[in-house]
């Protein structure tokens with residue numbers, strides 16, 4: 190399909206692109222990428238390895254190969270591609286956990302009501318589950334909560350390195366990662382700068398699965414404090430640099446302002462606040478940013494923002510806006526300072 194394909198067919202394909210998402214989740218659940226080694230294999234042994242019906246598995250592989258995930262080598266055998274390799278369980282920076290999360294039953298349930306979220310401007314999550322996304326992840330479905338954290342850690346690895354490369358930490362002594370998840374970014378920063386101390390702040394259930402290097406007994410534990418808390422209530426952390434990567438986009442402006450103002454109250458004058466977010470009008474990957482924008486809305490009432498919207502948010506929170514820089518990854522750094 191290309192720009193010459195008739196418009197009705199292009200729209201038809203878009204309307205059914207949910208099938209591509211479902212196919213990726215199915216492949217991830219079947220551990221299909223793990224079953225295929227370096228050499229191409231016919232469908233039958235692959236089906237036996239993943240305990241699937243051979244004909245149906247052929248249908249799945251054909252659909253995925255149409256999008257460059259696995260490749261039909263021409264004689265009925267399938268081989269890996271650079272995309273399918275990322276579905277392997279042990280692929281560095283892989284996306285198997287993300288494919289499982291994207292197609293988890295809760296995701297289908299809330300996406301089905303996107304029109305309601307657009308009508309009201311609010312998340313449908315509480316209507317469907319009677320609570321917030323994170324309360325649900327940690328209280329009702331802890332296995333899903335752990336999957337969420339794994340997906341964030343794996344998909345955030347390369348971004349964390351790009352952020353670490355771009356972040357000028359000259360003069361910084363204590364860096365706090367607020368909503369830092371399992372500590373992927375903080376670990377990279379502490380490994381690269383032996384003089385730096387770090388604080389990993391997140392919900393208690395998430396910190397239990399933090400990277401072992403940051404936890405007591407770990408290689409970086411003497412320079413890392415792991416602090417559980419709910420940043421909606423307070424951000425009781427003192428640091429000279431506060432990082433929030435992929436966090437502020439989960440919230441509407443009221444919630445984002447409440448958290449940033451709480452942070453400003455705790456932080457020493459002159460402290461830096463750095464968000465790492467997809468910036469809608471500057472991103473090189475709008476296909477990802479615009480869909481995440483909708484996912485934040487439907488799941489949490491949040492939103493991605495333009496550069497101007499981040500500047501406005503910072504100023505309303507009482508921060509001095511410092512500018513936006515590219516990292517060469519999907520996120521930009523949005524910087525501000527706590528006024529003296």
Ligand SMILES: C[S@@+](CC[C@H](N)C(=O)[O-])C[C@H]1O[C@@H](n2cnc3c(N)ncnc32)[C@H](O)[C@@H]1O
Nearest residue numbers: 341345368369370391392395419420421434435
């Ligand atoms: C989208 S993830 C990003 C994680 C990490 N910063 C990264 O980039 O991979 C959002 C993080 O915010 C945390 N979070 C959500 N609500 C929170 C709250 N009220 N207080 C503290 N952390 C929270 C989640 O547990 C999760 O780790």
